[in-house]
Amino acid sequence: MKAAKRKPGVGARVERVEQREDDEARFLERYRPGVYPRPSVTVDLVVFTVLDRLLHVLLVRRSEHPFKGRWALPGGFVRVGDDRGDQGEDLDAAAHRELLEETGLSHTTSNGIFLEQVRTFGAPGRDPRMRVISVAYYALVRPTLVPRIRAGGDVSHAEWFDVAELVDPASRRAGGTELAFDHAVILDAALAKMRADLDRTAIGFELVPETFTIQELRAVHEAIRGEPLDPGNFRKRFLRSIEDGVIEAARGKRPTASKPASVYRFVRPPRSDG
Amino acid sequence: MKAAKRKPGVGARVERVEQREDDEARFLERYRPGVYPRPSVTVDLVVFTVLDRLLHVLLVRRSEHPFKGRWALPGGFVRVGDDRGDQGEDLDAAAHRELLEETGLSHTTSNGIFLEQVRTFGAPGRDPRMRVISVAYYALVRPTLVPRIRAGGDVSHAEWFDVAELVDPASRRAGGTELAFDHAVILDAALAKMRADLDRTAIGFELVPETFTIQELRAVHEAIRGEPLDPGNFRKRFLRSIEDGVIEAARGKRPTASKPASVYRFVRPPRSDG
């Protein structure tokens, strides 16, 4: 902070601000948090990927009560700290950490994974043990990383599930995959938000390798929307985004069952932080 | 629950489920929550209305440290209960309650007010006293209710602010309305979400009287988007939604400076609960 030369008006203003800050510092010094009950806060992750041209979600089998044996979304408690001094970790950081812990991915790898907040769920009784408020995120994991995912920590098993099957109420019951807690609701909300984000933002590129062909990108869009798209029209819409500087042609060709396809690269936006 | 006739397969299944539920009941009986630190959780409200054809937001002046004297979003703690037995109130309910407490509106009135969750903010240090995680909502208040709003509770004053001025960084500093905490960020997020919702959902009708003219509805859209709209085109887009059953013609005419205008009514959707 610059020490302002004391012009009369400005000086008065500065003194007032210093006064206020002094007051506040004294207040905080003496402040002791009350003993009102507080909720536990968790992050729950809806981790998506595309396998076999179908949208999949990562679930973990619960090894403990409640809902022991049921499939659930990975997640865990937000680190909070002790109020004074360190206040703990940010929500986004908690989501990243949980992703890392539950998938076994390395820190640098999991930090490159796209994460977006969905909504916060806090109905009383959603966890029978105690009041738990859960901030839901969805994550997009490139299929190339999937083989490196192993369930870690306190979950006995993690598995990818076809989202279409999981969301269909009939096969949900038949397959015995009724999710724990209110996780079916959270999954629905995450799916809706992700689909809405698909044609507003650039999230499609998060599910495709570093360089990709148009048809690979189209396969991702088809998996997310759950319906086929016209190859020609998709290509045109896509090529427009070259002019917008969103993507650029990359070197090389990708061999296919027929004619080799051109590959492209997503141009990461210059990190404006928002 | 129906007592199933005991076919062999089903019987085995039922026994297994009963076993699981017994286990879980015993587990919950014995369960004691750990002593890990928990955050405080609040709801913050971004209450919008349209006054003088301009979008306004309700702010309260803080009467206590921290940020004493600064303007802030109304809000308060979520009631949590004691874990066992009553777990407290839902997040939406907390938002409604705070709206009621901070505006002095009646219970029935404030229950008719549109509320939508924006996002949850939980960066460490956003409240210097302790770790506070805040679930942000935006609310839409019909201008007809505005005169009945009085600041209640522990705030010394509440006031409507022109959003355009408030968001503009220059006039924000000049006017001395730098908001407390991270409330400027929350306001921005709420504004963005509300604008996005405007042409996806029917929120426009929430800021207009029970019956309204097309131009009144257009004024609301113009206030939210911050730019004028073509009257003819807006009318056509609007009239299409009559065929969709979203609105219907109401009785009577509204006198204007010139030709009296037809009035319409928003047909509330049949409450599908979501």
Added chain:
DNA sequence: GCAAAAGTGTTTAATTTACACCCATGC
């Protein structure tokens, strides 16, 4: 050569945008 998918082009419909103009009313 043939299948298969890449890549291009064309036609039509639907939607958006801009703007001209008539009409009923208060003053």
Added chain:
DNA sequence: GCATGGGTGTAAATTAAACACTTTTGC
């Protein structure tokens, strides 16, 4: 009468949808 805003119509521009066709490769 005439200013004002309600209400209607039309033409151009843009975007979306449907689909035919040509090209290049592997086998």
